[in-house]
Amino acid sequence: MKQFIMKYLNEYMTGFYLPTLRLTDILEIIIIAFLLYQIILWIKNTKAWMLLKGILVLGVFILGAAIFRMYTILWIAQNLLPVMATAAVIIFQPELRRALEKLGEKQFLTSVVPFDKKGRDNVRFSETTVDGIVEASFAMGAVKTGALIVVEQAIMLSEYEVTGIRLDCIVSPQVLLNIFEHNTPLHDGAIIIRGDRIVSATCYLPLSDNMGISKELGTRHRAAIGMSEVSDAMVIAVSEETGYVSVALGGQLVRNITPEYLRERLESIQNRRAETSKWKTLWKGRQKHEKGAD
Incomplete structure (x- = not known):
């Protein structure tokens, strides 16, 4: 039997390469x-x-x-x-x-190496801003007032900011409702929120090229998805036809959300910013300590 096996191996396995x-x-x-x-x-x-x-x-x-x-x-x-x-x-x-x-956009390096510009550490928005966005979004949804709100994160949206009208005002429900009110000069287009302030209104956003988007969605929702595809921004869209509030993030759109869901999403990116700022503070503290030790 042993000889048969050896003969078989010699005849059929010769030249067979098994890599390491x-x-x-x-x-x-x-x-x-x-x-x-x-x-x-x-x-x-x-x-x-x-x-x-x-x-x-x-x-x-x-x-x-x-x-x-x-x-x-x-x-x-x-x-x-x-x-x-x-x-x-x-x-x-x-x-x-x-x-x-x-x-x-990946955060595995930004938490260790401070790539962001100086002065970007304090962009974390407050609970007042979260409350204002949630309240205004669903108040506009109740009366079917269309709106497009871009909440900036790590990537600065300067190239889209310059397409609109520059503003510098605190985020509040009254301001948001007034901006998107019909027949007002600033109601058309999107607004960009950086930290606790509205920095631009009537901004033009890139439209998504995704062919899988539902035909029910109009230009406003396609712009929301498009903006979330080219940046890490969170975009809130209020439908003028249905009054539904939707959120676009990372190229994905969640429609007809609740106030609780919107608050949860805003707080999630708020906490992410806080964590990033904490690591940057530790990094700067370590650099200062090392410089002092020298």
Whole structure:
């Protein structure tokens, strides 16, 4: 029996290569799989998904040309490859920019290294601001007054702030109701809230390109989703047709929410800012201590 097994191994297993698997190899496979999964999710939620389908169809066509040895088509494809690569970068430029912005939103570095500008530590809004936003949002919903409120977080929205009219006023229910009242100069567009202050009104927001958005949603909700896709801002939309209050965050829209839910979401980003500020304070304190020790 032993001789039979050895004979089988010699005949059929000769030249069979079994690679050595190390712990770093397993880790590398996990990282690559995770990155590919994230890229697929990102592409699927943008208009790049349709462009990718077109590229896949073109790839299948070139593969067919290779199988049937269509050398002229293969020569054309080979010479057009650098041009196609450059064209892909140009076509996907908005999506690539959004992907890099999303990567920059991750908080694993900002809690350790103070990348933010000086003076951004005290942007945490107060409970009065939370109360004012919640009260005004549902008061406008009750009378079906459309509104779009952008609550800025870590990413500064200066490029969208300049599209509107600059303001500098404390957030309060009365101010918000007055801004979005029909036939007032500031009611059209969005307002941007930074900390406890309204910094701009009548702002233009980017519209989402997501093809999966319900056709029931109008421009206001598409703008809310679009803003949450290109930044870490929390956007509150009040429907003029239904009076529903909705929240967009991270490219996801939650419709017809309750006051409790809105308060919970506002307090969650408020606490996140507080935690970030705490780590930054500790970092600055450590730097000061080290400087004093020198």
